[in-house]
Amino acid sequence: MKIYNTLCRSKKDFIPLKQGHVSIYVCGVTVYDECHLGHARAYVVFDILRRYLKYKGYKVRYVQNFTDVDDKIIGKAQHLFDEDKDIFHASKDISECFIARYFEDMDALGILRADEYPKATEHIPEMIEMIQVLIDKGYAYVVDDREVFFAVNASESYGKLSGKKLEDLQAGQRVNVDTRKKNPLDFVLWKPSKSNEPKWASPWGEGRPGWHIECSAMAVKHLGETFDIHGGGADLVFPHHENEIAQAESCTDKCFARYWMHNGFLRSGEEKMSKSLGNTLTLKKLYEDYDPEVLRFFLLTSHYRSPMHLNNDSFDKVKEQCHRGYMMLKSAALFLTQKTEAITTDPMTKIKDKWLNGMDDDMNTSIAVSCLFEIVLQANLLMKSGHVADDKRGELQGWLEIFHEIASVLYVFQKPYIIIGEDTKVSDDFEKKLQDLLLQRKALRGQKDWKNADKVRDDLLSCQKDIELEDTSFGSFVVYKKN
């Protein structure tokens, strides 16, 4: 498999450090607000990477942090501050609340849980230890006895990830520079806490860590000094990931992450979707209108490094695509009621190669999606005349198996559908009701009483959202999604 490594600005063969094992660290969210579609993109991308690597036979260890100490969290906590609760616990309440909401949103998208979710506040000793090493080795310096900065000039390779040269950067172009810094680009490792901020004891007095140090410390702790893949959104390349590398490698003298992967951004119209621009779409809001699976599917339609454009109808288009896939699955289920041995044909092998080659080429999910629809067409052709010849059942089964193989890695088309026919054994009152209506309609159609038959159909279709009726040469069927 080839992976685009931001560090080399090119695709490289992926060879894990330890044969058969892959270690991945992905930067998680700062838990002070709702997750939006941009977060979903990042975590869906790395979820698919993880599922694909597992599919290829690797054992994957996946770690994703929660940043739970941060100005914005503290800001919110200060608003909630009351007599009974100190700022430390108020911050904790905020972050725990949004961690819970993160899980609700991501579980709905079908994202596998990480093996570890380290939190910054639970790794203060590890960070302090790393900072002390950096000071001892001359990569960091203490100011006013209570604040520690990383000295970018001390790190020879600073800028290697983002391709920036120190002299080209114009630090302070947009913000004021702290004059105590030796280089304006020096960044804080430890800073004193103000009176109404959470604080931890350290050799430099009571304070709290800077943002970047947590990921260096936690990645090293949970995955080792060198691990395979580090991921995150493209906006983290500089300064966050650049700083992570500088800290970790200066501390350990070893390569930190071997492959750096960054997902592209979502764009709303012509500009980036971001919290600071206030044009984000929260997942909770989107879920009111779209099945999370539709959103996941949307995120797969373009390559993970490309910017994605959002239009008014972006999601509706994808909703139709999903519908097409499900219609095929539903039809196939009607035709394959008894167990059938799958037959593999050359066209199937070709599709499978296309899928594998696409994914092996820096995880091209767009190719993978096209494979699914090529299968949909082939399956529909086999079912075209309203029946499937006995000698073609195995072929249909073969197509379905490839479809499911691909879909299970992308984790789409996973919804179970219930199919009720005229003589299906029903298992509850709801199903019984549907079947009764189906039989009523059948009788009316037999009498060519179209008007009343159509009325019964309307009743049937209004029983539940997303319910569908299909007339076939071998009877009518109601198909619906199990809630």
Added chain:
RNA sequence: GGCGGCAUGGCCAAGUGGUAAGGCAGGAGCCUGCAAAGCUCUUAUUCCCCAGUUCGAAUCUGGGUGCCGCCUCCA
């Protein structure tokens, strides 16, 4: 000011030297009591523009135009 990315049909989107995947929307037809679904054909002699390399370029090179991102927190 520095660094980087992108420009493919009405829309979304693959495709890094060999003659334009896939989906959505539109049109015509078949099927159908009507629907729904499905199938067939149809919508880019052409990939922002110009020049070059090549037997051959959307794909490589040079120049231009437009848009976007990073250099502040951000997935």
